[in-house]
Amino acid sequence: MRLNVFKNTVFPIIIGVVLIMISCGNGKPKKDKNKTDDNRPKTEELTSNNQHQTIIVGANQTESYLQLLMGKNIGVVANQTSVIFKQPTANNQTPNYTHLIDSLLALKVNIKKVFAPEHGFRGTADAGEIVKDGIDTKTGLPIVSLYGNNKKPTKTQLEDLEFVIFDIQDVGARFYTYISSLHYVMEACAEMEIPLIVFDRPNPNGHYIDGPILESVNKSFVGMHPIPVVHGMTIGEYAKMINGEKWLENGIQCELKVIPIKNYSHDLQYSLPIKPSPNLPNNQAINLYPSLCFFEGTNVNAGRGTDTQFQVFGSPFLNASKYNFKYTPESNEGAKYPKHENKLCYGKNLTETEYLNYLNLNWLIDAYKNTENKVEFFNNFFVKLAGTKILQEQIEKGLTETQIKATWQSGLKSFKKVRNKYLIYE
Known part of the structure; x- marks a missing residue:
């Protein structure tokens, strides 16, 4: 399937279901401390550049991607954070979001299967716990695990698909494995010439960049690319970097479309409405x-x-x-x-x-x-x-935080130059 699919494909659509779309997540100036004691979904607005605006995540922008999906066989990489936000009713008596899978099925999108990352489709598995294949009890869709022995979708798992959607909330740390799953999904799609659509979501740690750069000899599923611990990119920007830096096997590139976030910038503090994994509760x-x-x-x-x-x-x-x-x-x-x-x-x-x-x-x-x-x-x-290995050696030798961080600066400077090429947001 060639790139012009994204540019020229137009399908007439008559949809009897109208989604009321606004985003969820509160943006506050960084100086405000924003702690929550629970994880109840909530829809809040942010102030940016003296204008009252609302963050609208990629998944909410159905007008940007439904025409591409109708009549096609679709695979979705998703977990509990993959939702479309809705306007809450009076007194907040009903949930203010629907799961992406449920929403797309209601819109007659032909979803063939769901791919689940670490922690599983419902986000309840322990860190490091093997996630097994299964069937979603609500929709009957097959769930294919991307954590355990099968971190990369196989040709058999992808052969009946015409598009793959990736929609998972990341937290902006190199060792948080959702970006590793993104890499393998991109690589598998590139090999099968299947276009990938990334629904972008804010990075709650997108306001800074810090840490040592990963050395290739230490590559693993908790660190696959030469980036610092905190990279300051959304998952959509990161997908662009994986492609642009040719980090996929043999330098291949994935046919990629990112549905960007509206009204977002990296310096906004974003409160996640749904915990991204069991041990990140707030x-x-x-x-x-x-x-x-x-x-x-x-x-x-x-x-x-x-x-x-x-x-x-x-x-x-x-x-x-x-x-x-x-x-x-x-x-x-x-x-x-x-x-x-x-x-x-x-x-x-x-x-x-x-x-x-x-x-x-x-x-x-x-x-x-x-x-x-x-x-x-x-x-x-x-x-x-x-x-x-250097960080452990530095700590054992008694170096201070200031002394250790001084050794990171050259690598961080180089990374920032590369990062700038792929930024979607200020």
């Missing part, structure tokens, strides 16, 4: 995630097994005289077997930490300095998360 966790995820490569628990995931950290091996906060991880949703399960951990409570616009290394550095077990503090996963 805005605070999402904002702290790029900094605290490094603890996943150590013997320190990052809040898994509590109701403040990625908002606290602790370990039985941390010095109790240095850390007066304590908690005990227990098995729960999203963490069936948390690190240090049922053991008392000493650490730090970060639930009241101010909104970050940088990667915080001091928590990691201080934990290493104050652990009783330095030999086993780091594990093999840490290098994959960092994308380089």
Whole structure:
């Protein structure tokens, strides 16, 4: 299928269902701290450049893509965040969104199958838990797992499709695996000459860029590309970069169309209406995630097994005289077997930490300095998360955060030049 499909295909459509479309997600100036204690969907407006505007996500803009889909066999890469937002009714008595799959089926789009990333189609599987193929009980559609042994759609899984849609809410960190799934979906579509449409959504950590650049020798599913830990791009912009930098196998390129967000810019703070995975329950966790995820490569628990995931950290091996906060991880949703399960951990409570616009290394550095077990503090996963062996070596040598970050600047400068070529938003 050639690129002119996107430019010249026009189908007459008579649709008896009219979707009322506005976006969800509140944009606030970065100086405002915006924490939520729950994940109830809500429709809020933002002020940008002194104008009252509303963010409209790509999925909501049916007028931009329905003509391409009608009469075609469609595959959709989706999870619980793949929704079309609606105007809430009085007193907010009905949900203010419908799932993308349900909406497209109601519009007579011929969806053949759904592809599910890490955490599954409904977003309830643990991090790292194998997601199995299955059938969606509501729609009867086959669900194909893209996490486990089958991270890349096979030719057989794609052979009956004419378009693939990718619509998943990302959080802007290199080790959050949705962008790795995006890479493999793009690669599979390119090999089969199937066009891919990305419905763009805001990046809640899109307001800064920070971290070491991944070295190719440390490539893995938690880091596939030479980018910093926090890249400052939406998933639509990132798809353009994957294509433009020819990161797909053998330098092939995917036939790509991005449905951009309306009224969005990178410096707007965006509140996710639906948690993107089980252990990112609120805005605070999402904002702290790029900094605290490094603890996943150590013997320190990052809040898994509590109701403040990625908002606290602790370990039985941390010095109790240095850390007066304590908690005990227990098995729960999203963490069936948390690190240090049922053991008392000493650490730090970060639930009241101010909104970050940088990667915080001091928590990691201080934990290493104050652990009783330095030999086993780091594990093999840490290098994959960092994308380089150097960071661990720098911490072990006693370098400060300022000294470590100084060594990142050349790489970050080069990355920003590449990034600029693919930006859709200011």
